Amino acid sequence: MEQMVDDSLEDAFQHRIDAEVKIEPRDWMPERYRASLVRQIAQHAHSEIIGMQPEGNWITRAPSLRRKAILLAKVQDEAGHGLYLYSAAETLGVDREALVDMLQTGRQKYSSIFNYPTLSWADVGSIGWLVDGAAITNQLALTHTSYGPYARAMVKICREESFHQRQGFELLWHLSHGTEAQHEMAQESVNRWWWPSLMMFGPPDHSSPNSEQSMRWGIKRVSNDELRRRFVDMTVPQARALGVLLPDPELRWNESTGHHDFGPINWDEFHRVVGGDGPCNAERLTRRRRAHEEGEWVREAARSWATRHVPARIEAA
Amino acid sequence: MTQSSGLPLWEIFVRSRRGMSHIHVGSLHAADWEMAVQNARDLYTRRGEGVSIWAVAATEIHASDPDDKGPLFDPPADKVYRHPTFYEVPEDLKL
Ligand SMILES: [Fe+2]
Numbered sequence: 001m002e003q004m005v006d007d008s009l010e011d012a013f014q015h016r017i018d019a020e021v022k023i024e025p026r027d028w029m030p031e032r033y034r035a036s037l038v039r040q041i042a043q044h045a046h047s048e049i050i051g052m053q054p055e056g057n058w059i060t061r062a063p064s065l066r067r068k069a070i071l072l073a074k075v076q077d078e079a080g081h082g083l084y085l086y087s088a089a090e091t092l093g094v095d096r097e098a099l100v101d102m103l104q105t106g107r108q109k110y111s112s113i114f115n116y117p118t119l120s121w122a123d124v125g126s127i128g129w130l131v132d133g134a135a136i137t138n139q140l141a142l143t144h145t146s147y148g149p150y151a152r153a154m155v156k157i158c159r160e161e162s163f164h165q166r167q168g169f170e171l172l173w174h175l176s177h178g179t180e181a182q183h184e185m186a187q188e189s190v191n192r193w194w195w196p197s198l199m200m201f202g203p204p205d206h207s208s209p210n211s212e213q214s215m216r217w218g219i220k221r222v223s224n225d226e227l228r229r230r231f232v233d234m235t236v237p238q239a240r241a242l243g244v245l246l247p248d249p250e251l252r253w254n255e256s257t258g259h260h261d262f263g264p265i266n267w268d269e270f271h272r273v274v275g276g277d278g279p280c281n282a283e284r285l286t287r288r289r290r291a292h293e294e295g296e297w298v299r300e301a302a303r304s305w306a307t308r309h310v311p312a313r314i315e316a317a
Numbered sequence: 318m319t320q321s322s323g324l325p326l327w328e329i330f331v332r333s334r335r336g337m338s339h340i341h342v343g344s345l346h347a348a349d350w351e352m353a354v355q356n357a358r359d360l361y362t363r364r365g366e367g368v369s370i371w372a373v374a375a376t377e378i379h380a381s382d383p384d385d386k387g388p389l390f391d392p393p394a395d396k397v398y399r400h401p402t403f404y405e406v407p408e409d410l411k412l
């Protein structure tokens with residue numbers, strides 16, 4: 001009986017999705033839909049939070065006050081993105097601290113792009129141009145995701161991302177058109193970030209096990225390979241304008257498909273980094289845990305204030 | 318690992334400019350309403366998105382049940398005469 005009720009509810013739910021009607025927090029939804037959303041939104045949030053570290057490394061060493069102010073604002077935006085997303089995840093009935101705990105104990109993942117090091121100032125440019133560029137491609141598609149709060153968070157984030165990408169492009173443009181050494185620095189950085197950026201879209205469609213159900217539920221709207229193709233098509237002319245080469249000898253325009261062909265991606269490297277064996281996995285998590293622990297006295301003070309000054313009916317949530 | 322939940326959840330509403338209503342933008346955790354408003358300023362209005370913020374304790378919001386959608390919102394649907402298009406008037410008049 002229980003099962004029959006669930007089946008008819010699930011049919012109604014799927015109809016709603018197919019009719020492009022958004023799902024809102026208190027609507028009935030299949031448990032697997034809820035769980036899969038929580039996992040995806042949390043991982044997205046964690047990526048924004050961990051994503052502050054590689055660029056944050058360069059704030060104190062930014063070459064000018066202008067660049068420093070820009071970088072501060074960008075990193076602060078990423079913190080904001082993380083918080084919008086945790087807020088969206090909480091509408092699904094999970095506790096924010098539980099999610100933070102999942103990140104810090106390694107039970108939930110974040111985008112493996114942030115396990116690569118930022119070795120030169122040019123990397124701040126490459127991250128803005130390529131990494132944020134890839135993120136925008138992915139997030140633009142997600143503005144049409146089926147869960148209302150997630151879609152709304154994406155709209156807000158996309159509005160802010162375009163500054164991120166443009167400041168990165170501009171930074172690289174100045175290096176690329178500067179001295180020979182600066183140009184070399186820009187090129188070397190792009191060489192390192194290009195392939196990991198392509199990996200950000202995830203495994204190829206034929207080996208992406210969760211994608212199909214995710215598409216059926218309207219959580220994912222565009223496939224990994226299609227997003228990757230969009231990103232490559234968008235980026236090639238930008239690289240030309242920048243005066244840098246993308247490090248792929250097989251990259252070329254394909255007249256018959258109307259898209260660029262590109263060389264094979266090293267999926268072994270991808271799986272290795274996702275699995276924890278990237279250049280900076282341990283460093284990123286250690287730093288996150290330490291920041292959390294060092295902030296404990298602030299949270300403690302806030303909690304103690306809350307218990308004394310906030311009416312009891314406004315329960316701690 | 319210290320469990321540091323325990324701060325109330327606040328729903329945040331922002332008025333984008335004078336003359337507009339406050340609109341829900343998301344939520345955040347804060348010790349009290351003052352901290353909620355300050356955090357909301359940093360989180361939701363970094364680019365002048367607002368001129369006024371409301372912070373409402375999430376536990377203080379009472380919502381209609383989404384499953385009530387039928388009984389609660391159906392009656393207006395059969396009162397078509399509440400819409401101007403229900404009435405036939407000469408086409409050449411501005412009415
Ligand atoms: Fe972001």
Ligand SMILES: [Fe+2]
Nearest residue numbers: 078132161164
């Ligand atoms: Fe960004």
